[in-house]
Amino acid sequence: EKQANNDGNNVSVYAGELNIHTRKERKLALAWDKTRGFVNRQFEYTSDVLHGTNAICQQGGVFRAKIRFSGKDLSHAFWLTGTHQLPHINICVSDGKSIEVGTHWATKFEKKYTSTKVTGLNVADYYIYSLEWTPKELIWYINNVEVFRTTDGIPAEPLFPMLNSFISSKQKGGEGVMQVDWVEV
Numbered sequence: 001e002k003q004a005n006n007d008g009n010n011v012s013v014y015a016g017e018l019n020i021h022t023r024k025e026r027k028l029a030l031a032w033d034k035t036r037g038f039v040n041r042q043f044e045y046t047s048d049v050l051h052g053t054n055a056i057c058q059q060g061g062v063f064r065a066k067i068r069f070s071g072k073d074l075s076h077a078f079w080l081t082g083t084h085q086l087p088h089i090n091i092c093v094s095d096g097k098s099i100e101v102g103t104h105w106a107t108k109f110e111k112k113y114t115s116t117k118v119t120g121l122n123v124a125d126y127y128i129y130s131l132e133w134t135p136k137e138l139i140w141y142i143n144n145v146e147v148f149r150t151t152d153g154i155p156a157e158p159l160f161p162m163l164n165s166f167i168s169s170k171q172k173g174g175e176g177v178m179q180v181d182w183v184e185v
Helices: none
Strands: 003-005 011-014 016-034 038-047 049-051 061-068 075-079 088-094 099-106 111-118 127-133 139-143 147-148 160-165 176-184
Touching: 003 016, 003 160, 011 049, 016 049, 038 160, 061 075, 061 088, 075 176, 088 127, 088 139, 099 127, 099 139, 099 147, 111 147, 160 176
Parallel strands: 003 038
Antiparallel strands: 011 016, 016 038, 016 176, 049 160, 061 127, 061 176, 075 088, 075 160, 088 099, 099 111, 127 139, 139 147
8 A cells, every 4th residue: 555554643533523534745654565574664645544443343233334535546445354364344445436345255265355336426425334244144235225245255253343544556646535424333
């Protein structure tokens, strides 16, 4: 990713809304290098990530949040993860043009991902993004309208919610804000 997480300095609450800001500003921060481990690297952008590790961690149930996104050439996400890289469920990921929902998991032999993209939404407007996680299926909703369903990749362990903004290696980079009115689990 092309941004440094900024130790909570890019998070604010204003008028009851949580804001995660992505800003164009230089920051020296630790980054993972496959051959050298963690090394200092200069980043051109900063953002932040919030997680529910110590507050909420559960297997199954309903996860939802009322969120809107702004900015170009960056992404925002509401997702679930556990103590390992996989499984990982994207409740919603916005690249400014579409919303992607889906689940990542691993079998004994390979990593897998199933997802769908929802287009035609103005992501600058508030929407309620939801995931219903049962023992047999995962069901995604936007404003209570089902957008995707799968019986593949259902986690067998508790996961916790994450909120973050980021710039992927494929994106040019830009400034923006993820605004969260509320989260419900």
